Amino acid sequence: MIGLPDFPWDRLTPHKELAQSHPDGIVDLSVGTPVDPVPPIVRQALADASDSPGYPLTYGTERLRVAAAGWLRRRHRVELDQANVLPLIGSKEFVAWLPTLLGVGSGQRVIFPELAYPTYDIGARLAGAQPYPADGLLALGPEQVPLVWVNSPSNPTGKVLPAEHLRKVVSWAREHGAVVASDECYIELGWEEQPVSILHPDVCDGSHEGLLAVHSLSKRSNLAGYRAGFVAGDPVLIQRLLEIRKHAGMIMPAPVQAAMAVALDDDEHAEEQRARYAARRAALRPALEAAGWEIEHSTAGLYLWATDGTDCWTQVQGLARRGILVAPGEFYGKAGGAYIRIAMTASDERISAAVRRLQ
Numbered sequence: 001m002i003g004l005p006d007f008p009w010d011r012l013t014p015h016k017e018l019a020q021s022h023p024d025g026i027v028d029l030s031v032g033t034p035v036d037p038v039p040p041i042v043r044q045a046l047a048d049a050s051d052s053p054g055y056p057l058t059y060g061t062e063r064l065r066v067a068a069a070g071w072l073r074r075r076h077r078v079e080l081d082q083a084n085v086l087p088l089i090g091s092k093e094f095v096a097w098l099p100t101l102l103g104v105g106s107g108q109r110v111i112f113p114e115l116a117y118p119t120y121d122i123g124a125r126l127a128g129a130q131p132y133p134a135d136g137l138l139a140l141g142p143e144q145v146p147l148v149w150v151n152s153p154s155n156p157t158g159k160v161l162p163a164e165h166l167r168k169v170v171s172w173a174r175e176h177g178a179v180v181a182s183d184e185c186y187i188e189l190g191w192e193e194q195p196v197s198i199l200h201p202d203v204c205d206g207s208h209e210g211l212l213a214v215h216s217l218s219k220r221s222n223l224a225g226y227r228a229g230f231v232a233g234d235p236v237l238i239q240r241l242l243e244i245r246k247h248a249g250m251i252m253p254a255p256v257q258a259a260m261a262v263a264l265d266d267d268e269h270a271e272e273q274r275a276r277y278a279a280r281r282a283a284l285r286p287a288l289e290a291a292g293w294e295i296e297h298s299t300a301g302l303y304l305w306a307t308d309g310t311d312c313w314t315q316v317q318g319l320a321r322r323g324i325l326v327a328p329g330e331f332y333g334k335a336g337g338a339y340i341r342i343a344m345t346a347s348d349e350r351i352s353a354a355v356r357r358l359q
Contacts, residue, residue, distance in 0.1 A: 008118060008331045015320040022323025027354040030325045032302055032343035034222040036276060039269035042221060042259045049258035056254035058246045060087035060230075064257045067264040068215075068230050075267070076187065078199040084208070084235045086242055087252040087260070090227035091185055091216040095119045095149075098181060098212075099127035101244050104146045111137065112149040115157055115333045117183070120149045133333055137172045144177050151183040153195050153300035156332045156341040158186075160193040160300045163202040170204055170211065178210070179237065185216040185229075188270060189277060192299040199233060208233045219302055220270050221263040228252070228260040277302065280344045280351045287355040288342065296339075304342040305329070315340045322357040 012030060019026040059065075065082040072078040088094045096119050099110050104124070109132040112120035116133065124131040134140070137148070150169055152161035161169075166182075173180045182198035196203060199213050212233040218224035231241070245251075252260075263269070285295060285304060293306040308315060312328035319326055319340070327343075329336025346354070 012316075012325070012327070015316050016325050018317075018320040019323050019325040022357075024323060024353060027324045027346055027350045027357070029343045029346055029354065030327045030341075032345050034219060034224050034345055035347050036222050036273060038222050038225075039263065039266070041266060041269070042223070042263045045262040046226075046255050046259040049255040052254040054254075056251050056257060058249075058251045059242055060085070060252060060257055061254075061261070064230075064261045064264075067261040068232065071264040072197070072199070072213075072232060076197045076200065078197050078213075078232075079201075079206075080199065080208070080232055081235070084238050085230055085232045086238050086245070087257060088214070088229040088231055089250060089252055090218065090224075091183070091214050091229035092119055093227075093250070094214055094229065094231060095183065096123045096126060099123045099129055099147055101241055102147060102179060104129045108146050109140075109143070110147045110149070111140075111145055111178075113151060113154065113333075114335050115154065115329075116149070116151060117155045118331060120151075137169065140176075142176075145173075146178060148173050148178045148180050149183065150180060150198065153186040153189065154297070155183075155186065155301065156303055156327070156329065156336070156339075157296065157305040158298035158301035158303055160190065160195050162193075163196045163200065166196065166198055166203045170198070174210055179212065179234075180210060181212045181214060183214050185214065186219060186301040187215070188220050189274065189302055190300040191278070191281065195300055208235070210234055210237075212237060217260060217263055220273065222273065223260070223263065226256050226259060228256055228263070230260075276348075277344050280346070280348065283351055283355050284342065284344060287358040291358040293340075302344055304344070305339055306342060307339045309338065312337055312340055324354050324357060 065085040068085045069080050069082040104127045106128045109130045110124035114133045114135050121131040187195045214231050216229040292308045295306050298304050312330050316328050327341040329339030
């Protein structure tokens with residue numbers, strides 16, 4: 001049996017029960033699950049493709065790959081052949097299984113940020129490798145490293161890595177034989193800063209060798225329930241991953257492929273959703289600051305990374321008494337022990353309720 005830590009969200013259960021006891025109900029700003037409607041054109045595409053009795057392709061349809069490559073070019077100035085796109089059953093499964101799919105093994109280190117989405121750590125453990133949180137790569141010396149994760153905008157902090165920083169990561173990785181996997185699930189949610197893809201020519205000089213960019217439609221298009229994501233980048237790596245995923249049956253359902261292609265082609269609904277999050281952020285951030293929290297980083301993404309100087313669980317408990325549930329920073333690494341992560345995915349009505357309770 002693979003030894004894994006307890007699922008962290010289970011530890012929030014008593015705090016959730018406390019928040020639910022509030023007379024006006026809970027305001028859940030913890031997990032960050034979308035609450036707004038799936039765009040009608042996407043639902044229609046899903047319905048139109050629902051008569052789908054045959055097996056879909058692991059590689060996805062060409063229609064889907066073209067839509068993904070077009071979105072990258074149109075929105076993020078990334079030039080990429082559609083052949084170098086591979087659909088995912090949501091991005092989380094890919095994060096969890098990439099070290100295994102790449103053949104990372106015992107004694108090898110998987111590098112990821114010191115404050116990070118917990119699944120990077122879990123993915124290393126599933127492969128029997130060593131999870132190694134580190135914000136600086138120079139300390140690793142001449143060691144050959146198989147995989148380096150970067151995440152910009154960051155979950156949980158909302159920090160953006162500038163192109164020059166990413167260039168240094170790519171250069172280091174190529175010198176050390178590492179694949180760089182860039183989790184770019186929040187790339188369209190830049191506020192004070194605009195995130196840049198690892199595949200952007202300013203970062204990689206036009207060569208995608210050794211690079212993978214992971215994207216999700218969960219937040220952009222409210223498709224968390226569809227499990228719709230894709231990875232793009234190095235042609236050799238994409239083909240290698242495709243062959244393994246064929247054997248493993250890791251296939252996105254055909255109706256979801258059709259819906260995802262329509263979603264990627266349409267920017268209007270994404271801009272509308274971005275405006276919703278911007279308005280919620282504009283209401284929630286000053287309310288937290290007025291109530292004594294300091295917001296750090298959070299220049300992009302879907303979360304506010306905050307502290308009032310006390311232990312994260314003390315902050316979670318205090319907000320739960322007000323009927324507000326947030327995530328403790330400890331979930332994302334030891335460096336998060338004095339922080340909380342606040343999601344902006346609740347409805348406008350619930351965000352307004354949180355603002356009132358913070359006053």
